[in-house]
Amino acid sequence: MAKNTRGIEVAEIISDKCIACQICIGECPVGAIELSSEGVARVDAETCVGCGKCADSCPVEAVKFEKKRRKKAKEEPKTQEVSLASYQGVAVFIETVHGKGAQVSWELVGKARLLAESLGVRVMGFLLGSGVESIAEEAIAYGCDEVHAINDPLLLHYRSAAYGKALADLCNDVHPEILLIGATHLGRDLAGVVATRLQTGLTADCTGLFIEQETRLLLMTRPTFGGNIMATIFCQNHRPQLSTVRPRVFKMPEKDMGRKGDIREHSWEPPAFELPEIVEFIAAKSGSEDIAKYPALVVAGRGACDPATMPMLEELAKLVGGVIACSRPVVESGLMPYERQVGQTGKTVAPRLYIGVGVSGAVQHLVAIQGADKIVAINTDPNAPIFKVADVGIVGNFTKIVPELIAQLKAKLGTNGKRESA
Amino acid sequence: MHFVCCLKQVPDTVEVKIDPETNTLVRAGVESISNPYDVVAVEEAVRLKERYGGKVTALSMGPPQADAVLRQAIAMGADQGVLLSDRAFAGSDTLATSYTLSKAIETLSKELPVDVVLCGKQAIDGDTAQTGPGIATRLDLSLFTYVIAVDWIDPEKKRIQVRRAVEGGTEVITGPLPALLTVELDLAQPRRAKLPQLVHSLRAPITVWSGKEISASPQLLGIKGSPTWVRAITSPPARHGGPKFDAQQGTPAAVTGAVQTLFSDEDFAAKFKEKREA
């Protein structure tokens, strides 16, 4: 324990642990802490008064401070405001795509059931649109106890302001304690608007949701810092506890058309301000795919960046129920479009099966595939970084390995392989 | 026209090396850079200024050394840089951040009404993509996320038309100003600054505002104004490399070994089959 010249035992920052969240900087009563140019907090020993507030507030225990304090400065947990108790139930925003419920919404209904059971509350579907009755019934079939819908021609197409107001209005009517939204393009846009309207906390792109029994709080786990740290976040004094979740994180629930539930339509006052107008929708060219949706990806890297190899990779992808994607050099070469790029500036993916062909495994690529269930790597270089994360590696020339793999998988699976409709 | 770009200083993960043993990013010595999406926002703002005239203000929130991202924006053509720096801002989550930025934009509007706010689609460190929608909602701006092109701005009628990347295609959408755009990387290629601008950016005064200057309510700032709290930080379950099969010993044998290893995980094999046949 270091002392300063005034003999005060001062706090020290453990650089390796510090995540530069700056919470301690805000807590320090004397302004002794600043963020260094290396991006870690630094305590100015001479200014430090040894109060230990930084150590208390640090979420990652990166402050070394062992002084036995006379009074424990730890704050008593605030008593929950009474009004929070009036929020009950787990709600899921049911996203619609071309008149159907989005798969991620059903996955979330499945998860909401589990959360609701441990809380002893009901699962609610929040549905917005125009002519969405059949989707409401589907929501019941997937596990909603009740569906709250706003049916309005203004909501036929997604527009942030209209949907944001509608969903916030539903929350204000129904008071759910938890609201889950799929982290799709639409969902991420909507969640930011709703959270701001409701002045509540939002945790984006969660990969894990749990109920803490003693407090009935929702604990939300999400990857941060490029996926190398998992943060568990909670929202104590604001409701609903709002979270977005990526597709395919949770399992699809069973559909039971015999389930019963209440469907309630809410009257709605559209926003008073002028909404943007959708002038045109230009459908993506055929061949355009959202690679993040597929349970399997065959990813071409620099080592397989050749038009001639694509049919072979396509065949493998089809066989395993996925599509082809690529790393950044392949996009830069012009062989594949940006939308197929896996990586930090491309897409983060979490397929059941990832097959990297000629992918060496740059950091930016590896952080984007961390969520994959199984990683298979094929590369000529036995020292390629990707082998350090691959569950199975094959060292050698992919032009020989891939056809052999196709042949063996065909034999193993005993079919010609059906492509999944995603 | 008054364009405001919001920029965030983030750790440059391009410089980050992965620790081969713990499989984590080594943060020591990592450079700070401007969030790449935000740099595209600056580029687009400067192009819009060149097209329609007006002024570009670069806005950031962070410690004093975050002035670097504002200087970069000025080098690219922004007219002024405003840094929101106050101990009270520390620990802000996205709700408090969007509050602070929106108060700053309100303050800027008093001098010259803001017509378009441009933000990056998301930051590469947090990936939350919430700040832009949050600001738009607070200030009642028309919100356009995932913008890949700005078709036109009509300064007379105060309208804008943009193209957005949405699932399954591109949406062409028009709406009233003021508006907030969150931009995709392919919207514009950031320029390399001319030497005089670069030199100018290094000497340009940066306006620093604390909570007082933007008339912010202290209880809505920083950690106090943040509903979400971090309970714990953990390393993700580290992946460990599995067996490697060398095709030099015969391709079929290597592939057989690999396939067997893969399917020896029964849970995976079952899920894989189910998914594939779905």
Next chain:
Amino acid sequence: MNETFDVVIVGAGPAGISAACVLADRGVKVIVLERGEYPGAKNMFGGVLYGHDLKQVLPDYLDRKCPIERNIVESRIFYLSKDGGFSVAYRDRAFYEDRRNNVFTVGRAKFDRWYAEQAKFKGALIVCSTVVTDLLRDSSGRVVGVKTDREDGDLHAKVVLLADGVNSPLAARTGFRPEVSSEHVALAVKEVIALPEQVIEERFGVADGNGTTIEMLGDITLGMNGVAFLYTNRNSVSLGIGANLADFARRKAKPYEMIEMLKTHPMVAPLIKDGKSKEYLAHWLPEGGYDTVPKLCGDGFLIAGDSAMFFNALHREGSNLAMASGKFAAETILDALKSGDFSRRGLEGYVRRLRESFILKDLKKYRRFPSFMETHEELFTSLPHLAGLASREMLTVNGMSKKAKQGLIWKAIRAQIPPLRLLRMVWDAWRSV
């Protein structure tokens, strides 16, 4: 661009920044152009710095929180054969006390950025990611500024200081200095190996932020003219090895393999055991010595640091020569600004200052050293081997009489180096240092 500066400095390394600090301190309008993304991005040195020269530029460098890794209290020299080696170590109480910070280690990127920050505080403009592509001259051939790779990138100044390093394409292109020949540069590679602070202190017998440096000579450079080093940082050690570039080419040696071999040497391996590689860097060192020092100034320009081939190959001093020469250049420029004479004559004071200083005195003293090393490859081949043989035999107790052993050793020596050549070598060595 239109604006004219008093001084343009090319390169934000130790030489350029030292000059910038001194000039900005006196209110001179100075701009530094750096090709890297930040100062130090394209720079490398072993990591040892001398407090004396830094103090000349920044007397209060300790108060300014200079990022010192370890204060060096012990210097060791290893003379290594392939499988063994001698170690000489020297420690002195003075280096703990009143001569503290005589020598210390710094992290390359950290120090350069910190150093550049100091110049910035003093008022120098530091422009990064900008490459100087050529010099601007007036009709009489006088240098009046530089051309950069940016749009509208011509920069006019009263005087230009070239401090852009050893392999500066600019110096070569502008004809101030002949293109460096591969005999006159060394290729050095360095690996930074992470070790816990406590482990370093135990292994090297140091504490309280003190540390050790080790210079290594001998067979480790595969017979090439070169040396290796190991420096202790706070929680890492820098392990490096370098050899003459021409030798590398001749022997088709791979620097990476050399450093890997060095890591397994019995004298080195225990010092880096369980360490993790953090960084791998390569760099040129100008080791041609006094005879390769170019014309140091001309009409409108001066050359400092590695660009001027200021490097003491024997004592492995480079960055302190760079700092001192940068400071001398700045002082000369201050004189010229007063007199208004930026011609070669007006800048001659720079050469005088260098002559009167340790820089040219040392380089002159060791003038013969580079050629001595170049022409005596025994130093790196048979000699370490023979020394190893002698020690191994004398230390091995196996029943053979010591006299018989001496005979055996002499025989081996005579077989590999003719006695006359050995004598000659000792004489040459004495003369060259």
